[in-house]
Amino acid sequence: xxxxxxxxxSDFRIPIRxxxxxxxxxxxxxxxxxxxxxxxxxxxxxxxxxxxxLRMEVSARIQRELQGYFxxxxxxxxxxxxxxxxxxxxxxxxTRGEAQLYQQMKIAPNVAFVYCGNNxxxxxxVLRVPEDGSLQLSYSNVATQKKRQYYTLNVRGxxxxxxxxxxxxxxxxxxxxxxxATQAQKPVWTDVYIAFTTGLPNITAALPxxxxxGQRLLGICAADVVLPEEFREFLRELEIGKSGQxxxxxxxxRLISSSANEPLMLGDQENPQFLQAVDSQDPLVRGTAxxxxxxxxxxKKISRSQQLKFNLQGQRHFVQVLPFRDGRGLDWLIVVxxxxxxxMEQVYVNNRNTIGLMMLALGTAVGVGxxxxxxxxxxxxxxxxxxxxxxxxxxxxxxSETGPISExxxxxHSFDSMASQLKTxxxxxxxxxxxxxxxxxxxxxxxxxLNEKLKAENIRMGAELDVVRxxxxxxxxxxxxxxxxxxxDIVGFMEPAAEVxxxxxxxxxxxxxxxxxxxxxxxxxxxxxxxxxxTQTAVRTLKEIQEHDPIKFLEAVNRTIYQNVxxxxxEKNLTLAILNYSDGRVSISGQHEEILIVRVDGTIxxxxxxxxxxxxxLDDDITRFINYVRVTLQPGDGVVLYTDGIPxxxxxxxxxxxxxxxxxxxxxSWSGTAEQVKQAIISDVKDFIGEQKVFDxxxxxxxxxx
Amino acid sequence: xxxxxxxxxxxxVYYNANAVIVTxxxxxxxxxxxxxxxxxxxxxxxxxxxxxVMTLDLKKLEFLNSSGISMLSKFVLGLRNNxxxxxxxxxxxxxxxxxxxxxxLQKFLPSLRLKVE
Numbered sequence: 161x162x163x164x165x166x167x168x169x170s171d172f173r174i175p176i177r178x179x180x181x182x183x184x185x186x187x188x189x190x191x192x193x194x195x196x197x198x199x200x201x202x203x204x205x206x207x208x209x210x211x212x213x214l215r216m217e218v219s220a221r222i223q224r225e226l227q228g229y230f231x232x233x234x235x236x237x238x239x240x241x242x243x244x245x246x247x248x249x250x251x252x253x254x255t256r257g258e259a260q261l262y263q264q265m266k267i268a269p270n271v272a273f274v275y276c277g278n279n280x281x282x283x284x285x286v287l288r289v290p291e292d293g294s295l296q297l298s299y300s301n302v303a304t305q306k307k308r309q310y311y312t313l314n315v316r317g318x319x320x321x322x323x324x325x326x327x328x329x330x331x332x333x334x335x336x337x338x339x340x341a342t343q344a345q346k347p348v349w350t351d352v353y354i355a356f357t358t359g360l361p362n363i364t365a366a367l368p369x370x371x372x373x374g375q376r377l378l379g380i381c382a383a384d385v386v387l388p389e390e391f392r393e394f395l396r397e398l399e400i401g402k403s404g405q406x407x408x409x410x411x412x413x414r415l416i417s418s419s420a421n422e423p424l425m426l427g428d429q430e431n432p433q434f435l436q437a438v439d440s441q442d443p444l445v446r447g448t449a450x451x452x453x454x455x456x457x458x459x460k461k462i463s464r465s466q467q468l469k470f471n472l473q474g475q476r477h478f479v480q481v482l483p484f485r486d487g488r489g490l491d492w493l494i495v496v497x498x499x500x501x502x503x504m505e506q507v508y509v510n511n512r513n514t515i516g517l518m519m520l521a522l523g524t525a526v527g528v529g530x531x532x533x534x535x536x537x538x539x540x541x542x543x544x545x546x547x548x549x550x551x552x553x554x555x556x557x558x559x560s561e562t563g564p565i566s567e568x569x570x571x572x573h574s575f576d577s578m579a580s581q582l583k584t585x586x587x588x589x590x591x592x593x594x595x596x597x598x599x600x601x602x603x604x605x606x607x608x609x610l611n612e613k614l615k616a617e618n619i620r621m622g623a624e625l626d627v628v629r630x631x632x633x634x635x636x637x638x639x640x641x642x643x644x645x646x647x648x649d650i651v652g653f654m655e656p657a658a659e660v661x662x663x664x665x666x667x668x669x670x671x672x673x674x675x676x677x678x679x680x681x682x683x684x685x686x687x688x689x690x691x692x693x694x695t696q697t698a699v700r701t702l703k704e705i706q707e708h709d710p711i712k713f714l715e716a717v718n719r720t721i722y723q724n725v726x727x728x729x730x731e732k733n734l735t736l737a738i739l740n741y742s743d744g745r746v747s748i749s750g751q752h753e754e755i756l757i758v759r760v761d762g763t764i765x766x767x768x769x770x771x772x773x774x775x776x777x778l779d780d781d782i783t784r785f786i787n788y789v790r791v792t793l794q795p796g797d798g799v800v801l802y803t804d805g806i807p808x809x810x811x812x813x814x815x816x817x818x819x820x821x822x823x824x825x826x827x828x829s830w831s832g833t834a835e836q837v838k839q840a841i842i843s844d845v846k847d848f849i850g851e852q853k854v855f856d857x858x859x860x861x862x863x864x865x866x
Numbered sequence: 867x868x869x870x871x872x873x874x875x876x877x878x879v880y881y882n883a884n885a886v887i888v889t890x891x892x893x894x895x896x897x898x899x900x901x902x903x904x905x906x907x908x909x910x911x912x913x914x915x916x917x918x919v920m921t922l923d924l925k926k927l928e929f930l931n932s933s934g935i936s937m938l939s940k941f942v943l944g945l946r947n948n949x950x951x952x953x954x955x956x957x958x959x960x961x962x963x964x965x966x967x968x969x970x971l972q973k974f975l976p977s978l979r980l981k982v983e
Contacts, residue, residue: 682932683898731899733936751970770966774973778939785973804932 176537184529185522192518199514203507208478211401211503212467215480215496218400219465222408222494223484225394230486232268233365233383234347239264240381241369244276251276251284251379254299261286262317265295272362272386276369277332278379281306286313290386296323300330337382341366349489352416352434362386365488395419401502405444408484408492409437411459413449416492420445447472448479448497462493476500539568543575550579621685628660628689635696637667645669648741649798649834649864653842656857662688662734663803663857664695668703672742675703678752678801678861679736679776691732691777694724699738710749710788713738714773721777733777737769739799744865746799749773749788753804754819760796762827766819767791798834798864800826800841805858809845812852817845834862867915872904877927879905886917890927894934902937909941913951921954924968925983928961935967942971942978949977957982 240261243249249257261274265286275285275298282301289296297311297319306329311319332338337350350364366382395406396419407418414434415424420442426433437449451470456462468479482494501508632654642650645667652665662681667674677699681688698720707713717736725732737752748755751773757765767789774782793799802822809817822841829840838860845858872879877892888909896902912920922938924930930938945953953975957964959982972980 680932682936685898731933731936731940733939751966768966770969774970775936775939778936779943779974 176533176540180533180536181526181529185526188522188525192514192521196511196514196518200507200511203510204504207500207503207507211478211498211500214401215467215478215498218398218404218406218496219480219482219494221398222395222406222496223482226391226408226484226490226492226494227486229270229385229391229394230349230365230488230490233271233385234367234488236264236268236271236274236383237347237365237367237381240274240276241367244278244369244379244381245371249276249284251278251299252280252282252301254282254284254301254303257284258286258297258313258319259317261297262295262313268383270385271383273384275383276379276381277335277338279333279377281331281333283308283330283332286317287384300332306330332380337364337366338380341368341380341382342377344368344489347488349486352414391417392419392424396421400496401498402505403444403502404496404498405442405448406494406496407437407445407448408494409449409459410492413437413453413459415440415445418442418445444472444477444497444499448477448495451479452481452493452495459493472499536565536568539565539572543568543572546575546579550582624686625660628686629656631689631693632656632660632663635693636665641669642667645674646672647743647866648674649866651834651838651862653838653860654857655854655859657684657805657854659684660689661805661857662692662732663805663859664692664734664736665801665859665861666696666699667861668700670703670706673708674741675699676739676741676799676801676861676863677736678803678859679734680752680803680857680859681734682732687728687730687732690728691721691725691730691734694721695734695736695776699736708740710738710740710747711783711786714750714776714786715781715783718774718776718782719780722780725777733775736773736776737801739801741793741863744793746791746793747788748791749786751775753802753807756800756802756823756826757791757793758798758800758826758830760794760830762830764823764827765791766823793865795865798830798837798862800837801861801863803857803859805854805856806841806845806860808856809849809858810852810855811848811850817848821848834864837864838862867911870908872908879908881908881912885921886912886919887921887923888912889923890930892927893929894927895929895931896933899933899937902933906937906941910944913941913945913948916950918950919952919954921956923956924961924964925956925958927964930963930967935963935970938967939970939974942975945975952977952979954979954981959983 240249243257243260244251248260251257264274265271265288271288272290273285273287275283275287277283280302282299284299284301286295286297288294295313295317297313298308300306300308304325308326308330310323310325312321312323314320336353340348340350345368347365347367350362350366352363362384364382364384366380368380369378370376371378391408395408395417398406398419400406400419405419407420408416410416413436415437418424418437418440420440422435422441424435426435438446438453440446440449448470451468451472452462453459455468455470462481462483464483466479466481468481470477470479477500478498480494480496482496484490484492484494636654637652642652646669650667652667654663654665656663661684662679664677664679664681666677668677669675677695679692679695681691681695695717698717702713702716707716714736721734735750735752737748737750737755739755740747748767748769749772750769752769755767755769757767759765771785772787772789774785776782791799807817807819807822811817821844825841825844826837829837832840841860841862842858867881867883869883870881874892874894874896877890877894880889880891881887882889894905909922942953945951955968955971955978957968957980959965964982968980968982972978
């Protein structure tokens, strides 16, 4: 089965209804058909054996009947022969004997005539009148001038009245029965001949009667049997199926007797002829005779009983042929023919019934099958539809109706709960999505609001930074100022970062003292810018009042800035270094980056300023932390001041520019003017930074002793 | 006061309550004093619980910008008025900013135990 289905193409589909109904119907068809066929076969065999038995039975009955029929006349003859010898029957005088014959006629109704003829041609007998069946005595002898006379008989068999006398003379010795018996010298049958009295075909049993010595023929005793009529009655009364026929033929093919209803004698009274079986009006008799002739060639060849079958007009017929001999000259064939249809008719009726029943069963089976299928498939179909609906997104279905089948019911229940779960989860999902969408929308609004704020802030800060940048640039010493400084070659450089920091430098000259300041305010923006501006002012003020004590100088700046920072409530502070130059001597104070003293040959002395001060604006009193160092400059020597924007500049690789590289550039370029040194440093720093955004202000101050 | 942790993109500040140690790690370069406020609050909070010894471990703080140094300086200055707390700072010679800035802290608070390795 599995292999059968596996051979089908993968897209082969068959509805469940057909799957259930087709095997149902096929089984019932097969069963009913087989049973019908077997019962038909059985019936056929039963019919065959039945007809075979029936034919044997019938033919045996016919044989017995024929034997009885043709034995009785001979027995009568023997009685009469004895009576003739002893003179009980007086043939020559016709005085006595009719009573015995009368009794015999009464006993044997088949016999038409019982009589004897003597060797002088006299005749004596009792006959049955064909018209009314009454018995009459008939005799002829010398006294009647050889003319036959007829007398009535009473119930005791005694002659009563003379009836009539025939005109023609009668000589018994010339009759065929007399001659046949005489010739044979034993009991014989005559051929069938036309009876003298009745004109009907007769057959006569004849017995020659001899005297005591057995030498002299006394006469012949004989009994007539009007064969066809008597025997046909018997044949007709046989029940040979519905339309079966039985007939008796002699070896020449003449019909001796037949159950068929037709005259067996042809021609007129003068020249009567027997009907040949092959010329019978009855189709069954004729057909059977033709078949037998064809089968055996000649009827004389049949010596044993035969059971045969043949087809006549498309119908099967069963035939029994039974030879009949009595040893006294009768040599006939008993033929019984039965159409199969007589028996098969019932079988056919049964068959029709069977077929009818089969159709009924089939119809019922299909109907029941369809109902069951419907019953089974309806819920399945509903489930299928529901699942299709769910697949297409429709979850409104539910309560799938099912029959009482528990599995289907369970399936439907699980299906419904599945659908409702799906529905619920879809709904909650939708709710969640809505919620999230709302949240997102809210967040988006907030973000855009924030964005707006930031934009505004940016604009504000941008404006602020612009102001700071301007202040920073405005307050720086001009290039002319620097060039007017006596004895020193000075250049300054400041590049603010994107977010302006708080870098500061200044160069101030009064009365031969040059004061240089460099500082770096923490952080960026406006506050840093302001702090830088204040620092510049404080430094300039102290310079103007000629405060030359570096400790007092820085202490005053710190206090000024500290107070202002406190007022501003700011977190800012700054580093600040102050250098005073006069006649080749430099004093350095204040905490800042390392200060580089560059000698004429390019060697660098780095001065740590950590212990020269403290951050400005962080503490109210830094006096005790302030100190100063002195350095002497020879011509060609100089100082490089800078903010952390240079050594802490980052490149894209997050590496710092660093002091070593800074010092190397200074050493290499030191032979040039201050401007050239500055250029070399700035271009090297910019090369290093590359594409990286600049985070901090870059401030550089280079001075060189002339 | 329980353990606390402040974590940024490049740094971690972790307070161990049992040992009263605030550990700084990574690079601290916040843009303004405002952004340093959470760290400053943490330090002030620790100080306000009046521990006998408070330690700042800066050995693994690779970088601290000027705003950060300013914040740290102010915290140390604040402790000058609170002689009951012994402040200890652990530093490293290998970190450039610590070489100069930690000495400033020592100046602000002479009682500070500065241990630079």
